[in-house]
Amino acid sequence: MFINKNNDVVSWFFKDNQQQKLQQATVLIIGLGGLGSPVALYLARAGIGQLVLVDFDKVDLSNLQRQIIHNTQQISKEKVISAQDTLHAINPNITITPISEKLDKNALIEQMAQVDVVVDCSDNFATRFIINEASVKTKTPLVSGAALRFQGQISVFLPQRPNSPCYHCLYPEVNMEETTCSQNGVIAPLVGIIGSLQASEVIKVLLDIDTTLCGKLMLFNAYNMQWKTLQLAKDPACLICQTNS
Amino acid sequence: MTITVKFFASLREKVGKAEVKLTTTDSLNIEQVWQQACGDILPLPEQILMSLNLEYVSKETIVQDGDEVAFFPPVTGG
Numbered sequence: 001m002f003i004n005k006n007n008d009v010v011s012w013f014f015k016d017n018q019q020q021k022l023q024q025a026t027v028l029i030i031g032l033g034g035l036g037s038p039v040a041l042y043l044a045r046a047g048i049g050q051l052v053l054v055d056f057d058k059v060d061l062s063n064l065q066r067q068i069i070h071n072t073q074q075i076s077k078e079k080v081i082s083a084q085d086t087l088h089a090i091n092p093n094i095t096i097t098p099i100s101e102k103l104d105k106n107a108l109i110e111q112m113a114q115v116d117v118v119v120d121c122s123d124n125f126a127t128r129f130i131i132n133e134a135s136v137k138t139k140t141p142l143v144s145g146a147a148l149r150f151q152g153q154i155s156v157f158l159p160q161r162p163n164s165p166c167y168h169c170l171y172p173e174v175n176m177e178e179t180t181c182s183q184n185g186v187i188a189p190l191v192g193i194i195g196s197l198q199a200s201e202v203i204k205v206l207l208d209i210d211t212t213l214c215g216k217l218m219l220f221n222a223y224n225m226q227w228k229t230l231q232l233a234k235d236p237a238c239l240i241c242q243t244n245s
Numbered sequence: 246m247t248i249t250v251k252f253f254a255s256l257r258e259k260v261g262k263a264e265v266k267l268t269t270t271d272s273l274n275i276e277q278v279w280q281q282a283c284g285d286i287l288p289l290p291e292q293i294l295m296s297l298n299l300e301y302v303s304k305e306t307i308v309q310d311g312d313e314v315a316f317f318p319p320v321t322g323g
Contacts, residue, residue: 035323123323148322151254170294170301171319181322191323217294217301219317221254228253228315231300 018207019047025206026050028111028140030103030131031121032079033057034181034191035145035198037069039119042199044087048206050095051087052115055079056102066181066188108134117202120144121195123180125171132167135159136244141205142167145198147186150223152194155232156201156212162245164214169235190222246310248273250282253317256293260286276304278314292319 014022027048029036032055043051059070059082067079074082080098087096103111112118112134120131120142128144135142135157142157144167158164181191197218204212219228234241248267257263260283267282275297279289294317295302308314 031323033323121323123321125319125321128321146320146323148320149255151318151320153320171292184322186322219253223254228296228299230294230296233301 014207022047022203022206023049025117026052026115027202027206028052028054028115028118029121030054030108030118030127031123032067032069032083033063033121033123034066034186034188035147035195036119036121037067037083038192038195039121039145039199039202040083040087041069041090042196043202044091044094046199046203047091048094048202050097050115052097052099052111053080053083054099054101054103054111055083056100062182066186066191068192105130105134109137112138112140115140117141117143117205119198119202120167121198123182125173128167128171129173132157133240133244136166136168136240143198143201143205145194147191147194148181148184150187150190150221152190152220152222153217154194154197154201154213154220155217156205156214158205158212158214159244161214163234165232165234166238166240168240169238170217170232172235172238187222190220193220193222246270248278248308248310249313250278251313251315252283253315255318256290256316273308274304275302275306275308275314278308279304279316290318293317294319 025048029040057079059074059077069086070082078100080100084096084098118140136159139160145154157166201212217230217232250265252260265282275295276289296315298313
Protein backbone atom coordinates (compact mmCIF):
# COMPACT_ATOMS: atom_id res chain seq x y z
CA MET A 1 0.00 0.00 0.00
CA PHE A 2 1.11 3.58 -0.51
CA ILE A 3 2.11 5.78 2.40
CA ASN A 4 2.51 9.57 2.04
CA LYS A 5 5.00 11.71 3.95
CA ASN A 6 2.61 12.09 6.89
CA ASN A 7 2.43 8.30 7.15
CA ASP A 8 -1.23 8.31 6.14
CA VAL A 9 -2.55 5.68 3.85
CA VAL A 10 -2.91 7.46 0.52
CA SER A 11 -5.77 5.25 -0.59
CA TRP A 12 -8.58 7.08 1.19
CA PHE A 13 -11.34 5.02 -0.38
CA PHE A 14 -10.74 1.76 1.45
CA LYS A 15 -11.05 1.19 5.14
CA ASP A 16 -7.86 0.02 6.85
CA ASN A 17 -8.95 -3.61 7.05
CA GLN A 18 -9.92 -3.58 3.38
CA GLN A 19 -6.58 -2.15 2.30
CA GLN A 20 -4.94 -4.83 4.45
CA LYS A 21 -7.00 -7.49 2.71
CA LEU A 22 -5.74 -6.24 -0.65
CA GLN A 23 -2.20 -6.18 0.65
CA GLN A 24 -2.50 -9.82 1.72
CA ALA A 25 -4.07 -10.94 -1.56
CA THR A 26 -2.45 -12.82 -4.43
CA VAL A 27 -3.76 -12.34 -7.96
CA LEU A 28 -2.78 -14.38 -11.00
CA ILE A 29 -2.84 -12.43 -14.27
CA ILE A 30 -2.68 -14.50 -17.44
CA GLY A 31 -1.61 -12.45 -20.44
CA LEU A 32 0.31 -9.18 -20.18
CA GLY A 33 -1.03 -7.70 -23.40
CA GLY A 34 -3.83 -5.24 -24.06
CA LEU A 35 -6.07 -6.35 -21.18
CA GLY A 36 -3.36 -7.54 -18.79
CA SER A 37 -1.60 -4.15 -18.95
CA PRO A 38 -4.35 -2.05 -17.32
CA VAL A 39 -5.29 -4.92 -15.00
CA ALA A 40 -1.73 -5.16 -13.63
CA LEU A 41 -1.22 -1.38 -13.49
CA TYR A 42 -4.40 -0.78 -11.50
CA LEU A 43 -3.93 -3.74 -9.17
CA ALA A 44 -0.35 -2.68 -8.40
CA ARG A 45 -1.52 0.85 -7.67
CA ALA A 46 -4.38 -0.51 -5.55
CA GLY A 47 -1.80 -2.23 -3.37
CA ILE A 48 -2.49 -5.89 -4.15
CA GLY A 49 0.36 -7.53 -2.26
CA GLN A 50 1.31 -10.34 -4.63
CA LEU A 51 0.91 -10.48 -8.40
CA VAL A 52 1.76 -13.60 -10.40
CA LEU A 53 2.28 -12.65 -14.06
CA VAL A 54 2.09 -15.28 -16.81
CA ASP A 55 2.96 -14.63 -20.47
CA PHE A 56 5.37 -16.48 -22.75
CA ASP A 57 5.69 -13.63 -25.27
CA LYS A 58 8.21 -10.83 -25.74
CA VAL A 59 7.46 -7.13 -26.22
CA ASP A 60 7.18 -6.13 -29.86
CA LEU A 61 6.88 -2.65 -31.33
CA SER A 62 3.47 -3.59 -32.77
CA ASN A 63 2.18 -4.23 -29.21
CA LEU A 64 2.74 -0.70 -27.98
CA GLN A 65 -0.38 0.79 -29.56
CA ARG A 66 -2.49 -0.96 -26.88
CA GLN A 67 -0.26 -2.73 -24.34
CA ILE A 68 0.27 0.23 -22.05
CA ILE A 69 2.46 -1.45 -19.45
CA HIS A 70 5.34 -1.75 -21.96
CA ASN A 71 7.38 0.93 -23.76
CA THR A 72 10.00 1.26 -26.48
CA GLN A 73 12.86 0.70 -24.01
CA GLN A 74 11.42 -2.74 -23.27
CA ILE A 75 11.12 -4.06 -26.83
CA SER A 76 12.40 -7.67 -27.10
CA LYS A 77 12.23 -8.14 -23.31
CA GLU A 78 9.98 -10.87 -21.94
CA LYS A 79 6.60 -9.28 -21.27
CA VAL A 80 6.45 -10.47 -17.68
CA ILE A 81 9.87 -8.91 -16.95
CA SER A 82 8.94 -5.70 -18.74
CA ALA A 83 5.68 -5.59 -16.74
CA GLN A 84 7.50 -6.35 -13.49
CA ASP A 85 9.91 -3.45 -14.08
CA THR A 86 7.04 -1.03 -14.79
CA LEU A 87 5.01 -2.21 -11.78
CA HIS A 88 7.94 -2.06 -9.36
CA ALA A 89 8.70 1.48 -10.53
CA ILE A 90 5.11 2.36 -9.57
CA ASN A 91 4.86 0.34 -6.36
CA PRO A 92 8.07 -1.20 -5.03
CA ASN A 93 6.20 -2.68 -2.05
CA ILE A 94 4.49 -5.48 -3.93
CA THR A 95 5.82 -8.95 -4.67
CA ILE A 96 5.80 -9.98 -8.30
CA THR A 97 6.33 -13.51 -9.59
CA PRO A 98 7.01 -13.47 -13.34
CA ILE A 99 6.42 -16.71 -15.25
CA SER A 100 7.58 -16.46 -18.84
CA GLU A 101 6.17 -19.68 -20.21
CA LYS A 102 2.99 -21.20 -21.54
CA LEU A 103 1.40 -23.08 -18.63
CA ASP A 104 -0.45 -26.33 -19.32
CA LYS A 105 -3.57 -27.32 -17.40
CA ASN A 106 -1.71 -29.01 -14.54
CA ALA A 107 0.67 -26.08 -14.12
CA LEU A 108 -2.28 -23.69 -14.11
CA ILE A 109 -4.06 -25.78 -11.47
CA GLU A 110 -0.90 -25.66 -9.37
CA GLN A 111 -0.68 -21.86 -9.69
CA MET A 112 -4.38 -21.28 -9.09
CA ALA A 113 -4.36 -23.31 -5.90
CA GLN A 114 -2.09 -20.61 -4.44
CA VAL A 115 -3.97 -17.46 -5.45
CA ASP A 116 -7.16 -15.64 -4.47
CA VAL A 117 -8.32 -14.58 -7.95
CA VAL A 118 -7.29 -15.36 -11.52
CA VAL A 119 -7.70 -12.75 -14.26
CA ASP A 120 -8.05 -14.05 -17.81
CA CYS A 121 -6.40 -11.56 -20.15
CA SER A 122 -5.45 -14.13 -22.78
CA ASP A 123 -6.22 -13.80 -26.47
CA ASN A 124 -7.48 -17.21 -27.60
CA PHE A 125 -10.24 -19.68 -26.80
CA ALA A 126 -7.94 -22.66 -26.23
CA THR A 127 -6.21 -20.85 -23.34
CA ARG A 128 -9.50 -19.51 -22.01
CA PHE A 129 -11.00 -23.00 -21.80
CA ILE A 130 -7.97 -24.34 -19.91
CA ILE A 131 -8.00 -21.37 -17.52
CA ASN A 132 -11.72 -21.93 -16.89
CA GLU A 133 -11.27 -25.63 -16.20
CA ALA A 134 -8.44 -24.97 -13.75
CA SER A 135 -10.51 -22.25 -12.10
CA VAL A 136 -13.50 -24.57 -11.64
CA LYS A 137 -11.30 -27.42 -10.42
CA THR A 138 -9.53 -25.28 -7.81
CA LYS A 139 -12.65 -23.15 -7.08
CA THR A 140 -10.65 -19.99 -7.80
CA PRO A 141 -12.69 -16.88 -8.74
CA LEU A 142 -12.17 -15.97 -12.40
CA VAL A 143 -12.49 -12.47 -13.84
CA SER A 144 -12.72 -12.84 -17.60
CA GLY A 145 -12.42 -10.09 -20.20
CA ALA A 146 -12.11 -10.02 -23.96
CA ALA A 147 -11.96 -7.35 -26.65
CA LEU A 148 -11.79 -7.25 -30.41
CA ARG A 149 -12.25 -4.47 -32.96
CA PHE A 150 -14.96 -2.32 -31.28
CA GLN A 151 -16.49 -5.10 -29.16
CA GLY A 152 -15.68 -5.96 -25.56
CA GLN A 153 -17.08 -8.26 -22.93
CA ILE A 154 -16.54 -9.04 -19.27
CA SER A 155 -17.88 -11.48 -16.72
CA VAL A 156 -17.02 -12.91 -13.31
CA PHE A 157 -17.21 -16.60 -12.46
CA LEU A 158 -17.23 -17.67 -8.81
CA PRO A 159 -16.87 -21.48 -8.86
CA GLN A 160 -16.96 -21.64 -5.07
CA ARG A 161 -20.67 -20.78 -5.40
CA PRO A 162 -22.85 -23.72 -6.48
CA ASN A 163 -25.04 -21.57 -8.74
CA SER A 164 -22.29 -19.69 -10.55
CA PRO A 165 -21.98 -20.38 -14.28
CA CYS A 166 -18.50 -20.99 -15.70
CA TYR A 167 -16.91 -19.79 -18.95
CA HIS A 168 -17.82 -23.11 -20.55
CA CYS A 169 -21.52 -22.46 -19.78
CA LEU A 170 -21.12 -19.33 -21.92
CA TYR A 171 -19.02 -20.79 -24.72
CA PRO A 172 -19.38 -24.53 -25.30
CA GLU A 173 -16.12 -25.92 -26.65
CA VAL A 174 -17.09 -26.16 -30.33
CA ASN A 175 -14.75 -25.26 -33.18
CA MET A 176 -14.20 -21.72 -32.05
CA GLU A 177 -12.71 -19.43 -34.65
CA GLU A 178 -9.66 -17.67 -33.23
CA THR A 179 -9.90 -13.93 -33.57
CA THR A 180 -6.97 -12.26 -31.84
CA CYS A 181 -6.32 -8.54 -31.55
CA SER A 182 -2.96 -8.91 -33.30
CA GLN A 183 -4.64 -10.50 -36.33
CA ASN A 184 -7.96 -8.65 -36.38
CA GLY A 185 -7.21 -5.37 -34.68
CA VAL A 186 -8.80 -3.61 -31.74
CA ILE A 187 -9.40 0.03 -31.00
CA ALA A 188 -6.69 0.62 -28.39
CA PRO A 189 -8.74 2.32 -25.63
CA LEU A 190 -11.23 -0.57 -25.66
CA VAL A 191 -8.75 -2.95 -24.02
CA GLY A 192 -8.11 -0.18 -21.50
CA ILE A 193 -11.84 0.07 -20.73
CA ILE A 194 -12.39 -3.68 -20.38
CA GLY A 195 -9.10 -4.23 -18.50
CA SER A 196 -9.95 -1.42 -16.06
CA LEU A 197 -13.33 -3.04 -15.41
CA GLN A 198 -11.60 -6.37 -14.80
CA ALA A 199 -9.31 -4.73 -12.21
CA SER A 200 -12.35 -3.19 -10.56
CA GLU A 201 -14.09 -6.57 -10.39
CA VAL A 202 -10.96 -8.22 -8.94
CA ILE A 203 -10.91 -5.68 -6.10
CA LYS A 204 -14.61 -6.31 -5.43
CA VAL A 205 -14.12 -10.08 -5.36
CA LEU A 206 -11.17 -9.70 -2.95
CA LEU A 207 -13.22 -7.45 -0.66
CA ASP A 208 -16.31 -9.71 -0.79
CA ILE A 209 -18.38 -6.94 -2.36
CA ASP A 210 -21.39 -8.82 -3.64
CA THR A 211 -22.26 -6.74 -6.69
CA THR A 212 -19.89 -8.33 -9.17
CA LEU A 213 -20.78 -9.50 -12.66
CA CYS A 214 -21.18 -13.10 -11.47
CA GLY A 215 -24.19 -14.50 -13.36
CA LYS A 216 -24.03 -11.68 -15.88
CA LEU A 217 -22.22 -11.05 -19.13
CA MET A 218 -21.57 -7.39 -19.88
CA LEU A 219 -21.11 -6.51 -23.54
CA PHE A 220 -19.75 -3.18 -24.73
CA ASN A 221 -19.85 -1.79 -28.24
CA ALA A 222 -17.37 1.09 -28.44
CA TYR A 223 -18.57 2.01 -31.93
CA ASN A 224 -22.14 2.81 -30.84
CA MET A 225 -21.25 3.38 -27.19
CA GLN A 226 -23.79 0.77 -26.14
CA TRP A 227 -23.63 -1.42 -23.05
CA LYS A 228 -25.73 -4.54 -22.73
CA THR A 229 -25.88 -6.79 -19.70
CA LEU A 230 -27.16 -10.31 -20.24
CA GLN A 231 -28.25 -12.60 -17.44
CA LEU A 232 -26.11 -15.73 -17.59
CA ALA A 233 -27.32 -18.84 -15.80
CA LYS A 234 -25.38 -22.00 -15.05
CA ASP A 235 -25.83 -24.53 -17.86
CA PRO A 236 -27.13 -27.79 -16.29
CA ALA A 237 -25.53 -29.69 -19.20
CA CYS A 238 -22.10 -28.02 -18.84
CA LEU A 239 -19.47 -30.77 -18.79
CA ILE A 240 -16.91 -28.71 -16.87
CA CYS A 241 -19.38 -27.85 -14.08
CA GLN A 242 -20.62 -31.43 -13.93
CA THR A 243 -17.15 -32.99 -13.83
CA ASN A 244 -15.88 -30.72 -11.12
CA SER A 245 -18.89 -30.21 -8.85
CA MET B 246 -46.88 -12.82 -33.13
CA THR B 247 -44.13 -10.24 -33.60
CA ILE B 248 -40.50 -10.81 -32.57
CA THR B 249 -37.78 -8.15 -32.61
CA VAL B 250 -34.47 -9.57 -33.82
CA LYS B 251 -31.24 -7.62 -33.28
CA PHE B 252 -27.78 -8.24 -34.71
CA PHE B 253 -24.68 -6.86 -33.05
CA ALA B 254 -21.09 -6.00 -34.04
CA SER B 255 -19.70 -8.04 -36.95
CA LEU B 256 -22.98 -9.97 -37.29
CA ARG B 257 -24.68 -6.74 -38.26
CA GLU B 258 -22.20 -6.36 -41.11
CA LYS B 259 -22.52 -10.00 -42.15
CA VAL B 260 -26.32 -10.05 -42.36
CA GLY B 261 -26.51 -6.44 -43.57
CA LYS B 262 -29.06 -5.24 -41.01
CA ALA B 263 -29.19 -4.18 -37.39
CA GLU B 264 -32.78 -5.15 -36.62
CA VAL B 265 -35.66 -7.13 -38.11
CA LYS B 266 -39.31 -7.27 -37.02
CA LEU B 267 -40.47 -10.81 -37.58
CA THR B 268 -44.20 -11.47 -37.87
CA THR B 269 -45.24 -15.10 -37.85
CA THR B 270 -47.98 -17.45 -36.76
CA ASP B 271 -45.53 -20.35 -36.20
CA SER B 272 -44.13 -21.40 -32.83
CA LEU B 273 -40.40 -20.70 -33.17
CA ASN B 274 -37.22 -21.42 -31.28
CA ILE B 275 -34.17 -19.12 -31.46
CA GLU B 276 -32.57 -21.07 -34.29
CA GLN B 277 -35.77 -20.82 -36.35
CA VAL B 278 -35.96 -17.10 -35.59
CA TRP B 279 -32.48 -16.73 -37.13
CA GLN B 280 -33.53 -18.80 -40.16
CA GLN B 281 -36.61 -16.69 -40.76
CA ALA B 282 -34.85 -13.38 -40.12
CA CYS B 283 -31.69 -13.91 -42.18
CA GLY B 284 -31.28 -17.62 -42.99
CA ASP B 285 -31.18 -16.79 -46.68
CA ILE B 286 -28.10 -14.60 -46.10
CA LEU B 287 -26.17 -16.66 -43.56
CA PRO B 288 -26.80 -19.97 -41.73
CA LEU B 289 -26.77 -19.70 -37.92
CA PRO B 290 -23.05 -19.63 -37.02
CA GLU B 291 -21.85 -22.36 -34.67
CA GLN B 292 -20.02 -19.75 -32.61
CA ILE B 293 -22.57 -17.19 -31.51
CA LEU B 294 -24.11 -15.73 -28.37
CA MET B 295 -27.90 -15.58 -28.25
CA SER B 296 -30.12 -13.70 -25.85
CA LEU B 297 -33.86 -13.60 -25.26
CA ASN B 298 -35.05 -10.45 -23.49
CA LEU B 299 -31.46 -9.87 -22.29
CA GLU B 300 -31.10 -13.40 -20.92
CA TYR B 301 -28.42 -15.66 -22.37
CA VAL B 302 -30.15 -18.69 -23.96
CA SER B 303 -29.54 -21.67 -26.22
CA LYS B 304 -30.79 -22.01 -29.79
CA GLU B 305 -33.54 -24.42 -28.67
CA THR B 306 -35.30 -21.82 -26.51
CA ILE B 307 -38.87 -21.06 -27.64
CA VAL B 308 -39.85 -17.42 -28.20
CA GLN B 309 -43.14 -15.68 -27.38
CA ASP B 310 -45.02 -12.75 -28.88
CA GLY B 311 -43.26 -9.45 -28.12
CA ASP B 312 -39.90 -11.04 -27.31
CA GLU B 313 -36.57 -9.48 -28.25
CA VAL B 314 -33.97 -11.87 -29.61
CA ALA B 315 -30.38 -10.68 -30.01
CA PHE B 316 -27.33 -12.27 -31.62
CA PHE B 317 -23.74 -11.38 -30.72
CA PRO B 318 -20.44 -12.65 -32.12
CA PRO B 319 -18.02 -14.32 -29.68
CA VAL B 320 -15.13 -12.13 -28.47
CA THR B 321 -11.80 -13.64 -27.48
CA GLY B 322 -9.04 -11.10 -28.13
CA GLY B 323 -7.03 -9.50 -25.40
